[in-house]
Amino acid sequence: MAQDFIQMVLFQLFMIIVLVEVSKMICNRVKVPTVIGEIMVGIVIANTFLYNFINLGSDTEVFEVLKELGVIFLLFTVGLETPFSTIRKVGKTAIMVAVFGVILPFFVGYGLMVGLGYGIVEALFVGAAMVATSVGITARVIKDMNLMHAIESRVIIGAAVIDDILGMIILAVVIGIAGGGALDIVQVGVVSFEAVLFVLAVIFIGSLLLPKVMKKRSEKKATQVCTAERRTRGISPLPLALIICFALSSVSSFLGLAAIIGAFLAGMAFAEFKDTWPCEEKIQPITEFLTPFFFVFVGISVSLAAFSDVLILAIIITLLAIVTKFVGCGIGAKKLGGKSAAIIGVGMIPRGEVGLIVAAIGLSLLDEYNIPILSAGIYNVIVFMSLATTLIAPPLLTYTFRRKLGKKCELAPLKE
Amino acid sequence: MAQDFIQMVLFQLFMIIVLVEVSKMICNRVKVPTVIGEIMVGIVIANTFLYNFINLGSDTEVFEVLKELGVIFLLFTVGLETPFSTIRKVGKTAIMVAVFGVILPFFVGYGLMVGLGYGIVEALFVGAAMVATSVGITARVIKDMNLMHAIESRVIIGAAVIDDILGMIILAVVIGIAGGGALDIVQVGVVSFEAVLFVLAVIFIGSLLLPKVMKKRSEKKATQVCTAERRTRGISPLPLALIICFALSSVSSFLGLAAIIGAFLAGMAFAEFKDTWPCEEKIQPITEFLTPFFFVFVGISVSLAAFSDVLILAIIITLLAIVTKFVGCGIGAKKLGGKSAAIIGVGMIPRGEVGLIVAAIGLSLLDEYNIPILSAGIYNVIVFMSLATTLIAPPLLTYTFRRKLGKKCELAPLKE
Numbered sequence: 001m002a003q004d005f006i007q008m009v010l011f012q013l014f015m016i017i018v019l020v021e022v023s024k025m026i027c028n029r030v031k032v033p034t035v036i037g038e039i040m041v042g043i044v045i046a047n048t049f050l051y052n053f054i055n056l057g058s059d060t061e062v063f064e065v066l067k068e069l070g071v072i073f074l075l076f077t078v079g080l081e082t083p084f085s086t087i088r089k090v091g092k093t094a095i096m097v098a099v100f101g102v103i104l105p106f107f108v109g110y111g112l113m114v115g116l117g118y119g120i121v122e123a124l125f126v127g128a129a130m131v132a133t134s135v136g137i138t139a140r141v142i143k144d145m146n147l148m149h150a151i152e153s154r155v156i157i158g159a160a161v162i163d164d165i166l167g168m169i170i171l172a173v174v175i176g177i178a179g180g181g182a183l184d185i186v187q188v189g190v191v192s193f194e195a196v197l198f199v200l201a202v203i204f205i206g207s208l209l210l211p212k213v214m215k216k217r218s219e220k221k222a223t224q225v226c227t228a229e230r231r232t233r234g235i236s237p238l239p240l241a242l243i244i245c246f247a248l249s250s251v252s253s254f255l256g257l258a259a260i261i262g263a264f265l266a267g268m269a270f271a272e273f274k275d276t277w278p279c280e281e282k283i284q285p286i287t288e289f290l291t292p293f294f295f296v297f298v299g300i301s302v303s304l305a306a307f308s309d310v311l312i313l314a315i316i317i318t319l320l321a322i323v324t325k326f327v328g329c330g331i332g333a334k335k336l337g338g339k340s341a342a343i344i345g346v347g348m349i350p351r352g353e354v355g356l357i358v359a360a361i362g363l364s365l366l367d368e369y370n371i372p373i374l375s376a377g378i379y380n381v382i383v384f385m386s387l388a389t390t391l392i393a394p395p396l397l398t399y400t401f402r403r404k405l406g407k408k409c410e411l412a413p414l415k416e
Numbered sequence: 417m418a419q420d421f422i423q424m425v426l427f428q429l430f431m432i433i434v435l436v437e438v439s440k441m442i443c444n445r446v447k448v449p450t451v452i453g454e455i456m457v458g459i460v461i462a463n464t465f466l467y468n469f470i471n472l473g474s475d476t477e478v479f480e481v482l483k484e485l486g487v488i489f490l491l492f493t494v495g496l497e498t499p500f501s502t503i504r505k506v507g508k509t510a511i512m513v514a515v516f517g518v519i520l521p522f523f524v525g526y527g528l529m530v531g532l533g534y535g536i537v538e539a540l541f542v543g544a545a546m547v548a549t550s551v552g553i554t555a556r557v558i559k560d561m562n563l564m565h566a567i568e569s570r571v572i573i574g575a576a577v578i579d580d581i582l583g584m585i586i587l588a589v590v591i592g593i594a595g596g597g598a599l600d601i602v603q604v605g606v607v608s609f610e611a612v613l614f615v616l617a618v619i620f621i622g623s624l625l626l627p628k629v630m631k632k633r634s635e636k637k638a639t640q641v642c643t644a645e646r647r648t649r650g651i652s653p654l655p656l657a658l659i660i661c662f663a664l665s666s667v668s669s670f671l672g673l674a675a676i677i678g679a680f681l682a683g684m685a686f687a688e689f690k691d692t693w694p695c696e697e698k699i700q701p702i703t704e705f706l707t708p709f710f711f712v713f714v715g716i717s718v719s720l721a722a723f724s725d726v727l728i729l730a731i732i733i734t735l736l737a738i739v740t741k742f743v744g745c746g747i748g749a750k751k752l753g754g755k756s757a758a759i760i761g762v763g764m765i766p767r768g769e770v771g772l773i774v775a776a777i778g779l780s781l782l783d784e785y786n787i788p789i790l791s792a793g794i795y796n797v798i799v800f801m802s803l804a805t806t807l808i809a810p811p812l813l814t815y816t817f818r819r820k821l822g823k824k825c826e827l828a829p830l831k832e
Binding site (some may be wrong): 006 | 421422424425426427429430433434436437441449475477478480488578646651654655656658659662663665666669675682697698701703704705777
């Protein structure tokens with residue numbers, strides 16, 4: 001009955017938040033980023049009696065949505081702190097970081113798999129999974145450390161957006177090859193073109209054109225009589241922010257990009273209108289409420305038992321994923337100096353949910369075409385790599401930031 | 417695929433928020449409470465091409481949860497504004513209002529149905545559906561008008577809580593009779609006792625015992641050296657509020673009470689700790705984000721086409737539901753004076769989701785015992801009554817409040 005269903009969900013929400021709070025206290029005590037604690041909560045839930053106790057298998061849809069909303073609000077919040085003008089300054093560096101950070105992991109991953117005797121399709125999927133950076137993890141660490149305005153943070157975020165577009169193009173090509181049909185170069189071209197166009201259009205309209213128009217209008221209005229009542233008639237900041245955020249994330253998802261790219265662009269556009277529509281204080285608590293679900297459910301997708309068979313290959317791939325991304329992105333950012341390049345290289349390491357999405361697409365193609373594209377073993381390797389890079393990045397990022405900024409940069413104990 | 421599912425949900429969220437904002441602008445222009453607009457949005461969606469366009473039939477679980485979270489956060493916020501000390505002052509009046517407001521509608525509804533020749537079980541269900549007040553609607557209007565501190569508001573909220581307990585007892589008795597078996601008085605007694613005990617225990621511990629203990633502890637601490645660091649080590653207000661809120665609402669739901677009763681009690685307990693854990697500013701935006709989903713989905717459950725057959729009976733029952741509640745509660749509150757009694761009588765009118773829940777239970781019993789307890793016609797009558805009382809209450813409440821308070825009380829144009 002409906003009543004029982006709601007009762008169960010409320011109990012699940014209660015349990016998850018309690019576990020997250022306990023993990024936060026432990027993380028603060030041992031001085032580890034709290035995001036690690038949230039992922040660990042998920043891993044613990046998934047691999048103990050807690051999974052059945054909380055009865056999480058029964059309403060995946062609800063938590064899938066809460067999880068996605070969590071990462072969407074997180075990226076929107078990060079976008080709010082990243083006006084386009086500041087990204088533009090780091091544009092060239094970000095492009096270099098993204099391109100080198102894509103090429104190196106892809107070819108190394110592909111080469112290794114082919115060298116080990118795996119099929120070309122499996123090798124391509126592993127390469128594709130090693131490409132795309134999950135900006136969610138890095139964004140969270142940057143946000144927890146209050147370093148959203150650091151130049152390295154901006155390069156990372158900018159590069160991660162470009163990275164996602166490149167990753168999507170590669171994934172489209174790989175799917176085309178894996179599907180067995182002749183690779184439709186025209187279609188891949190069209191999809192890529194749409195994605196680039198979308199990002200550029202949003203940036204142009206939201207961050208360049210509209211702010212100028214608004215500025216002119218407000219200058220004009222300042223000379224006229226303007227009643228306070230007229231202002232309150234308009235839309236309030238929170239609903240407007242929600243509308244723009246959901247609109248751009250669904251368009252982004254519709255075009256084959258990650259929904260979070262749209263959310264980030266929406267936040268970036270909103271950053272230009274902080275005076276007219278101050279929505280930050282209203283968005284922040286919603287982010288705080290929903291974001292933990294994302295990280296907990298990243299952890300929940302881990303089944304420890306499944307890793308034993310492929311552990312060695314998984315460790316090799318993970319090490320390569322870390323080294324190639326670090327070196328590739330570091331090369332791209334070398335003109336910022338060694339310490340900054342190290343921060344950026346480390347910040348681009350986590351593959352998180354993007355790697356998991358590539359693995360999931362590989363598995364679903366297996367069903368669709370009824371061909372064993374990704375053996376279960378390779379699937380587990382990709383999952384392991386995604387999670388290991390996700391877990392290793394936050395402490396490294398904290399360390400490299402501290403090394404550069406010294407005592408100025410302190411991990412905030414509990415975001416309030 | 418998972419990606420498509422998320423894409424659809426994001427689009428649905430976008431569409432619903434856009435429609436709600438449009439309805440708000442219209443409501444503000446024609447000076448009608450915005451909650452009416454939200455319900456109308458739901459009715460419009462349910463009865464036009466929009467339902468299929470937004471594709472709402474396909475993920476009911478997600479929106480069922482968003483809807484329930486919306487009303488839970490609303491009642492928690494109302495509880496935050498209602499410290500127990502202020503309810504205690506109006507306790508006797510609230511009890512009188514609740515008792516008279518339950519007895520009159522129940523017997524009049526039951527009597528009419530029996531007089532019209534319907535079966536005893538159907539008559540009992542109609543009576544039961546006419547009993548319980550949906551505090552959500554009234555709470556929203558009171559909140560939008562910034563009248564949470566008015567004595568009438570407190571009597572209404574207090575009475576609605578008692579009302580829900582009485583309603584639950586009646587529903588348990590009716591289900592016992594309808595189930596065909598001998599009515600298990602003992603079991604009904606146990607369930608009722610548990611419910612009363614829960615409410616009293618939460619009030620005693622949360623609103624009386626803990627505040628005293630905390631006060632003593634802080635007095636003790638004030639004499640010791642207390643570092644600022646120690647304070648930040650503890651739990652932050654928002655997670656603590658979420659934990660208590662979800663804990664009490666699931667216990668409340670587990671005991672057979674509405675989950676929102678638990679949420680309200682949690683908010684009421686939190687009201688005593690505003691200095692230690694100020695969570696209001698953090699909870700408010702979450703409420704603002706989620707609450708519209710509740711009212712939109714109340715509207716969506718309305719199928720206009722289904723009403724034509726039973727329209728006359730539905731109108732009669734609705735009028736009786738309004739008059740009996742108004743008179744019953746008015747009698748209970750008569751010592752506060754005519755104008756205040758009128759406000760309270762009007763504030764108790766909406767049946768909202770509580771009536772809908774009774775109707776839904778009636779229909780589900782029909783399935784379970786394979787007996788036609790509630791004919792589809794009577795089901796529609798109850799649904800009509802619930803919605804009509806819900807739609808009529810906000811304007812009446814605004815009117816009666818204004819009549820008493822004069823110009824001092826203005827409907828806030830857009831809650832910010």
